[in-house]
Structure formats: C-alpha cells, structure tokens
Amino acid sequence: MQATLPFPAERPLPYVKYSGEPEFSADRHLDLGQPKKILSLKDLGYSDNQIANCPSIFGVSSAFKILSDEGLAIMREICLKMYDNRNESVGTGINRLGSYCRGAGYRSSFIRSFCDSPELAEHLSKIADVTLARHSVPAVACGVNYAPEDIRNAVDTWHTDSVAFDIVMMLSDPGKIEGGEFQYFHGTKEEGQDILGISGEEGKDVELPTERVTTIPFPAAGYGFLQQGNMIFHRACRLHKKAERMTMIPSFVVTPETANDATNSVNMAGWDDPGITAELTRHEAWRASARLKQLVENVSLHDDDSKLVNDIDKALGSLMAFRNRIKEKSK
Numbered sequence: 001m002q003a004t005l006p007f008p009a010e011r012p013l014p015y016v017k018y019s020g021e022p023e024f025s026a027d028r029h030l031d032l033g034q035p036k037k038i039l040s041l042k043d044l045g046y047s048d049n050q051i052a053n054c055p056s057i058f059g060v061s062s063a064f065k066i067l068s069d070e071g072l073a074i075m076r077e078i079c080l081k082m083y084d085n086r087n088e089s090v091g092t093g094i095n096r097l098g099s100y101c102r103g104a105g106y107r108s109s110f111i112r113s114f115c116d117s118p119e120l121a122e123h124l125s126k127i128a129d130v131t132l133a134r135h136s137v138p139a140v141a142c143g144v145n146y147a148p149e150d151i152r153n154a155v156d157t158w159h160t161d162s163v164a165f166d167i168v169m170m171l172s173d174p175g176k177i178e179g180g181e182f183q184y185f186h187g188t189k190e191e192g193q194d195i196l197g198i199s200g201e202e203g204k205d206v207e208l209p210t211e212r213v214t215t216i217p218f219p220a221a222g223y224g225f226l227q228q229g230n231m232i233f234h235r236a237c238r239l240h241k242k243a244e245r246m247t248m249i250p251s252f253v254v255t256p257e258t259a260n261d262a263t264n265s266v267n268m269a270g271w272d273d274p275g276i277t278a279e280l281t282r283h284e285a286w287r288a289s290a291r292l293k294q295l296v297e298n299v300s301l302h303d304d305d306s307k308l309v310n311d312i313d314k315a316l317g318s319l320m321a322f323r324n325r326i327k328e329k330s331k
C-alpha cells in the first residue's frame with residue numbers, strides 16, 4: 001500500500017515544466033540533522049483535550065540541517081528560476097502571502113522528488129513522533145514563498161496553516177537578510193486569534209505582545225524547522241531592506257489514511273491555484289474511501305441505527321463538507 005497519493009499525471013496549464021534538472025539523490029542532496037529544541041503543544045498551553053484531538057503532542061522545533069551544500073545550490077537555482085512562474089497573488093494571497101509558488105513539484109522534478117523523499121518523511125516522523133508522508137495535495141506538498149515586491153508588506157502575516165505538518169526551509173543566506181524573521185506566538189492559536197480579533201486561518205499584519213513572540217533562527221541556508229502548523233500561530237515578518245528571501249514549505253499528511261486528518265480542504269477550496277479543487281477532491285476521496293473500507297470491515301449486525309449514522313457521518317463528513325463548499329462556491 002502506498003503511504004500517500006501519487007502525484008497526478010496531469011499538470012495545471014499555467015505551470016511551466018522545467019527540463020534538464022539534476023536527478024534528486026537523498027544520499028547526495030540531503031544532510032539531515034536533529035533539532036536542538038522541541039516545544040510541545042502542552043508547552044504552548046494547549047489542554048489535554050485539545051492535544052488528544054491532535055495526532056501528536058509535537059508543536060514546533062528549532063531549525064535543523066536538511067539540505068547538503070550541493071542540494072541547496074540546486075534547489076536555490078530552481079527556485080530563483082521559478083520566480084517568473086510564481087502564482088498569481090489573488091485569493092488568499094490578497095491578505096496574506098506576498099509572493100509564492102504552490103505546486104512547485106509540477107514545475108520541478110528535483111523539488112518533487114525532494115518532497116517525495118521517504119528519507120525526509122521518515123526523519124520528520126521521528127521528530128514529530130507520528131508517521132508522516134508527503135502531502136497528497138500537490139499545491140501544498142511543495143510550496144515556495146518569496147518576499148513580496150513591496151517590502152512594506154509582511155512576507156506572511158499571523159495565521160495557522162491549513163495542513164497539520166510542514167517544514168519551513170530557508171533557501172537564502174539568512175546573514176544577508178534584514179528583517180523577515182519567522183516568529184511564532186507562545187500560546188494557543190485561540191489566544192493569539194483573540195488578541196488580534198480574528199478567527200480561522202485568516203492573517204493579520206499587526207503586533208502581538210513581544211514577550212510572547214519567539215523568533216526561530218536559521219543558522220544558514222539549507223536549514224529548516226518542523227511545525228504542527230495548524231496549531232502554531234505564526235508569521236514571517238516584513239523585510240527591512242530589499243533582499244532575496246526564499247523559503248520552501250513542504251507539507252505532510254498523517255498516515256495511515258484512516259488517521260485523523262487536519263487538512264482544511266474547506267478553507268483551501270477558496271484558494272485560486274489552478275487545479276486546487278480537483279487536488280482536494282482526490283485527497284478527500286482518498287481519505288474517505290479508506291474510512292469507508294474500515295467501516296465495511298468493522299460494522300456489526302448488533303450496531304444500532306444511531307451508531308451506524310454516526311459511523312457513516314464520520315467516514316464521509318469531511319468529504320461532504322468539502323463537496324458542499326465547492327458547490328456553494330460554484331453558484
């Protein structure tokens with residue numbers, strides 16, 4: 001059985017496919033280190049109940065080495081080239097991300113293989129203490145963020161992610177960047193959202209109390225950190241001076257496919273990346289079909305109707321919520 005969905009055979013039409021890239025090799029291009037520090041969801045103030053609903057108590061780590069020097073040089077060159085084919089900054093991009101490439105794996109086979117690397121997934125699984133696999137939604141499996149053209153804007157405002165686990169990997173020399181710090185709120189997302197007066201995953205470019213904000217330092221390019229991104233309230237600050245600031249944000253799903261899935265397809269259905277709703281349909285259908293299969297195996301002739309209704313709802317709930325969202329959107 002595959003740990004995650006294969007990438008689709010098709011490619012969204014606006015995305016340019018690059019050729020002539022080196023082949024990704026985990027031996028040569030990865031140099032996986034260990035984080036020196038890990039903060040749990042408990043450390044951030046989450047209750048036992050909230051933690052029980054998460055796949056792991058892991059919260060956020062310090063940055064650790066991910067790419068070898070050779071891997072970094074190749075990755076940086078591809079991401080510089082891909083800037084010209086970045087996504088249109090509309091949809092959620094209007095209020096949050098300045099400049100980005102979603103679905104970078106459609107453009108670059110090197111990036112695709114890096115994000116798909118079992119060695120990387122295995123390493124991150126050990127850190128997070130849960131089994132992770134490359135995210136089944138290609139838009140978020142391989143994302144790249146750039147600094148906005150107008151540096152008065154934040155690279156990314158306060159928000160939580162629409163996926164449970166992601167790494168934020170610095171590709172530019174942090175020594176040459178003034179500002180642009182990656183920060184997280186030392187508290188629960190609800191507390192952070194309350195202070196800012198926002199809800200959901202919406203971003204907002206305002207300040208939280210500085211004593212509760214932590215900056216994650218990147219020792220060098222090629223380093224990244226792991227977070228349970230839907231539980232960590234975080235942002236990337238504005239630059240003080242125009243500079244290259246590229247980060248790669250590969251996302252991961254929790255496996256097996258019957259595991260609780262925090263992927264927020266209802267929110268992501270509002271993104272306007274080409275092919276995103278079809279990608280989300282694949283994802284939700286994949287997870288729902290695994291839950292239905294489990295239901296077939298577990299249903300008992302002694303189950304009463306209310307249990308059966310509950311089990312059917314559990315199997316189909318997130319697929320149907322997503323279906324209703326795109327139906328509403330298409331009106």
Ligand SMILES: [Fe+2]
Nearest residue numbers: 160161229234
């Ligand atoms: Fe984020």
